[in-house]
Amino acid sequence: MTPPLDLSRRQFMTAASVAAAAALLAGCAPGTNPASNAQTLQFWHLLSGGDGVTMSSLLDQVNAAQDAYKIRPTVLAWGTPYYTKLAMAGAGGRAPDVAIMHATRVNGWAPGGLLDDWDLDRLAELGVDESTFPTPIWEKGFVGDRLFSVALDAHPFVLMFNTDVCDAAGVLDSKGALKETSSPEEFLDQLRTVGGATEGHALSYGYLGDGAQMWRLFYGLYAQHGLAMELPVGGKAVIDKDAAVESLLFMQSLLDGEIAAAQNDYGSAIAEFATGKSGMLMTGVWELRTMQNAGIPFDATMIPTLYGTPAVYADSHSFVLPHQANANPVNRDLTYRFVADMLKGSFGWAEAGHIPAFLPVTSSPEYAELVPQAHYAEAADHVVYDPTAWFTGSGSNFQGEFGAAVQGVLLSGDDPAAAIDRFESRVNTLLAQPNPADPEGTWKP
Numbered sequence: 001m002t003p004p005l006d007l008s009r010r011q012f013m014t015a016a017s018v019a020a021a022a023a024l025l026a027g028c029a030p031g032t033n034p035a036s037n038a039q040t041l042q043f044w045h046l047l048s049g050g051d052g053v054t055m056s057s058l059l060d061q062v063n064a065a066q067d068a069y070k071i072r073p074t075v076l077a078w079g080t081p082y083y084t085k086l087a088m089a090g091a092g093g094r095a096p097d098v099a100i101m102h103a104t105r106v107n108g109w110a111p112g113g114l115l116d117d118w119d120l121d122r123l124a125e126l127g128v129d130e131s132t133f134p135t136p137i138w139e140k141g142f143v144g145d146r147l148f149s150v151a152l153d154a155h156p157f158v159l160m161f162n163t164d165v166c167d168a169a170g171v172l173d174s175k176g177a178l179k180e181t182s183s184p185e186e187f188l189d190q191l192r193t194v195g196g197a198t199e200g201h202a203l204s205y206g207y208l209g210d211g212a213q214m215w216r217l218f219y220g221l222y223a224q225h226g227l228a229m230e231l232p233v234g235g236k237a238v239i240d241k242d243a244a245v246e247s248l249l250f251m252q253s254l255l256d257g258e259i260a261a262a263q264n265d266y267g268s269a270i271a272e273f274a275t276g277k278s279g280m281l282m283t284g285v286w287e288l289r290t291m292q293n294a295g296i297p298f299d300a301t302m303i304p305t306l307y308g309t310p311a312v313y314a315d316s317h318s319f320v321l322p323h324q325a326n327a328n329p330v331n332r333d334l335t336y337r338f339v340a341d342m343l344k345g346s347f348g349w350a351e352a353g354h355i356p357a358f359l360p361v362t363s364s365p366e367y368a369e370l371v372p373q374a375h376y377a378e379a380a381d382h383v384v385y386d387p388t389a390w391f392t393g394s395g396s397n398f399q400g401e402f403g404a405a406v407q408g409v410l411l412s413g414d415d416p417a418a419a420i421d422r423f424e425s426r427v428n429t430l431l432a433q434p435n436p437a438d439p440e441g442t443w444k445p
Contacts, residue, residue: 149316152317200272248410
């Protein structure tokens, strides 16, 4: 049953404002032909390319494994189209049964009533609770004391390395793993050694014009200082300037033209490593398929802990319940079953490179045989997400603002302290603005 469209002016403005402020996710897929005795569940997601193919396979599996429901997926283009449609659907109460969002974007949506929260008891009945997730991933799903997202995965920023090059350089241990480094100086020395065994650079790292790439490495290094940025609503950003400057200076030291190219965009860095012209690559786990298809010998691990505290930047693809004005109780219950089925069947998602959030999958003997996935699985225990604010998260203007503030430091040796000041000033301007989903600041979790 389709609920009536009952869209108040406030709801409409909320949805329109959130859609305009967001910059998120993705794409369009064919519907299934449900069996006569199966309820059709509408599922919107943002996954295209290789991830889209993998998601389609997982959906085929859950559809074939039972006859209570059939999933009809809709995939929308990455970015504004996805979030515009999702926001308007939620505000009008005519949303799909379930959708995918990045976990880092949920905090900005919950106040406007665009998402419904999950029933913890019903999830627990299906074997999904805090004991089946790494603590930081489970906790990220909460806004206040209510669970608004259930993570399918973590997709961290990691270090891939060419095993042939690194073996020739003598930086692998007896098990073939990269030798541990625990300080910036040790890692830089290791990189210089690797550089001597390549025809190109020791490290590939693309950042030009890509605020997200700059932010992923920076915030992981910043968090290794045992710190997290605090962005209080209506207040001022709390940023440890010494740690921020130190992190930027280290990034600058990588881009000396010898360790890594001083001017490299994302695509060029991927191509450099994929063609065997560099020894290491800093990238997301979503590039696993790219390197497998390239046929190079490689492995992957967490970016070394250089400042004392293990931390790795990541985000999560998460299941959310877009608000429905008159949710069908049968469909809503089946949606819980669908999410539990997807979590329990997420081994295929692991094969694509993502770390499944559901611990029974990553603790299985089959997962231990996945290489290199099993070699960076520990990252799930040390993930750090964007600092919480309505304007942060994957694909957000926040990451672009960071890139605009600091690119000169990496590209031409600008003063990192001045760059952090510019970034902090811009963040404070954003903090002074109300969340478009809760312009009066009245929502309480």
